[in-house]
Amino acid sequence: MINFILHGLRISVERNEDSPLTSTPKGSDPNRPILFHHVKIHPNPIVTPGTLELSMAGNITHDLPRRISIEMKVTKYFFNRIPFSLPCFDNQIGSCTYDNICLNLERFEKRRRCPKRLRHLDIQCYCPFHAGVFSVKNLAVNIPRIGGYAGSFVKGDYAVNFRILDEESGELGCLNLRFAMKKRNKGWLFRI
Numbered sequence: 001m002i003n004f005i006l007h008g009l010r011i012s013v014e015r016n017e018d019s020p021l022t023s024t025p026k027g028s029d030p031n032r033p034i035l036f037h038h039v040k041i042h043p044n045p046i047v048t049p050g051t052l053e054l055s056m057a058g059n060i061t062h063d064l065p066r067r068i069s070i071e072m073k074v075t076k077y078f079f080n081r082i083p084f085s086l087p088c089f090d091n092q093i094g095s096c097t098y099d100n101i102c103l104n105l106e107r108f109e110k111r112r113r114c115p116k117r118l119r120h121l122d123i124q125c126y127c128p129f130h131a132g133v134f135s136v137k138n139l140a141v142n143i144p145r146i147g148g149y150a151g152s153f154v155k156g157d158y159a160v161n162f163r164i165l166d167e168e169s170g171e172l173g174c175l176n177l178r179f180a181m182k183k184r185n186k187g188w189l190f191r192i
Contacts, residue, residue, distance in 0.1 A: 033061050033131075033171045034164070042078055045180035049145040057135040064129040067167040070098045077157040089150070102127035146183075155182045 036058035046052055073095045074086040088096035106115055109126035118125055123134050146154050157180050164172040 032063055032173045035059055041177075041179070045182045046143060047182055047184050048143045049184060050052055050143050052141045052143055054141055055173060056138045057133075059133045060129060060131050062131050064127075065166050067100050068102060068126045068127070068172070069165045069167075069169075070101055071163040072096055072098070073163075074163040075159040075161075076153065078160070080157055083159075098130060131138045151165065151183070156180065 032186045036056060038055070038057040042053045043050075074093075075083045075088055076081055086094040087123040089099075105126045112126075113119070114121075114123070114125035121136055121139070123136070124130065145151075157178070160177045160179075162175040162177075164174070166172055
């Protein structure tokens with residue numbers, strides 16, 4: 001549910017090297033069912049491997065359809081200005097489309113219970129998502145080690161565009177993020 005709600009509304013994220021990422025709603029379309037009042041991500045830049053803290057608050061104005069897809073476009077900026085659209089790798093990372101995400105959440109619907117680490121948030125984590133208010137504070141999200149060929153390109157600035165689509169490919173919501181990433185440094189005596 002956390003990942004799904006994050007895709008709701010077009011949001012421009014501003015970053016400051018000394019503070020966490022913060023967001024400001026842009027282009028608030030009154031027909032979009034998901035509205036964000038606050039989105040904050042810390043630290044900036046995001047460190048891999050590491051832990052990211054996510055906070056957000058908003059509301060869903062009306063019940064969402066049962067069949068929802070998420071389209072994600074990831075752009076890396078080389079030399080801080082040359083955009084390169086990253087392809088989809090193994091249908092897991094990069095610019096991918098995730099068809100009918102509700103199929104992946106069915107196991108939670110059958111049990112009517114969210115995973116243990118999300119239970120204290122008091123939010124729904126299965127489809128269909130109902131109208132209501134949501135609030136998440138300091139949710140820890142693990143950022144894995146990115147190795148191999150892709151690992152050499154981790155450091156830099158990124159833009160990610162998430163679009164939530166209904167079964168007719170109509171846009172239910174959109175979220176735009178800009179952030180920086182870097183690899184965790186290793187000292188010869190310590191891991192920093």
